[in-house]
Amino acid sequence: MSDFQIGLLSNVGMIAFVALSAYLLLISGSISFGQQAYFGLGAYAAGIATALWEWPLAVALGLGALLGGVGGGLVGLLTRRLHGVYFAIATLAFAEVTRVALDLWRYQRAIGGELLGPDGPNGFNGIRRAFEEGWTPQSFMILIWTLLAATLLALMLFERSRAGIAVRATGGDPVLASLLGTDVARLRVAIAAAAGAIAGLGGGLYAHLNTYIEPRLFDVMLGVHALAYGLIGGLGTALGPLIGVMIDIGILESSRLFHGWRMVVFGGLVALLLIWRPRGLLDEATVGRLRAWFYPGTRHA
């Protein structure tokens, strides 16, 4: 495998974490423009843990996911009564507050004669733990995809569970779900926390693969893309966001088919799909048909 292919697959895997995070909120009926904030929190937390506190990589990645989850849960708690555009604006506002706060934050220590740590807008350089521990780009790509596969599997199992069905019911009609006994507010807080944790895990991986992060990486552009991937790939299955990432990064970007026009093509594709298939390529109806085709005679919720 060439360096280019390894880099491409690693990027697809890492951005899929943010896309999955946005997807989880989408199926619960909430549109978030702020999942990049948890990706950023995870990246900074995991980076600080290894570069400054010299924690093992696995523990640092866990801390990134935890901080993303706590951030997501807190925002979910504060916005549990908000819906539609109000929720979307609140998430965007939180993400921008986080980014600006990281822009102002300096926390540096001398490690091995070198000043390391977040330096406001100048970023955070030297998150080299993965390379110091002997991770090659290829083995790190395998780590990314292993964690992504585990997350996807967990999400798919969750969606088949009672709680997963309640999430989809809440996304379809929160009033009806509430009348059927679902504690909609509590469910939304839990989903926001889980979505934040997924994004935070992706952020920790990103920080250690790139060894450099800065607040500008986590601006609204990343959040909008994450949202769009779910809408392109489809909201019928957790594989949808991954398909969305593969279409954009894996095909449009890597092939250089449209050169500088890629973003225009991508925006047009999102607009077209929103008209033609508002819930993406693999929407609930398509997934239902596919399941019936693969497992004839089985009834699905």
Add this chain to the structure above:
Amino acid sequence: MRRVAVAACLAVLVSVASAQVPRLRVDLGCQPTEASLVFLCTVDVADPAGKAVEGVEVTLSADMPSMPMAHNVRPVKAEPVAGRPGRYQARITLEMTGEWAVRLRFDAPRPDVVVRKLDFQKDKVSPAATR
């Protein structure tokens, strides 16, 4: 429990040992070429005492901070410049002008990663402004 404690101690020792290895001094400069969006990058590598280091294996790639993970620049291996010990060059093809974080991955003489932010324009390349 004892195994966990031993593993934790080893991890700390490894990290402390790796942190104490003196790092190479790396200078990166790029300039536009006649081809559109192709830039010639020069990497100067010296040891902590300032002596040029030969036999370096370094690969250059780049990511755009304003659009992370959205651009996949093809990584290129830098080649040594004849008659200039410690100097290596590579041509990198970007997708657009603007600020890029250039990543230098060293495989020899020892693994390391260095990131430098540069502002690539059609007529010149300058270090990204620090704030």
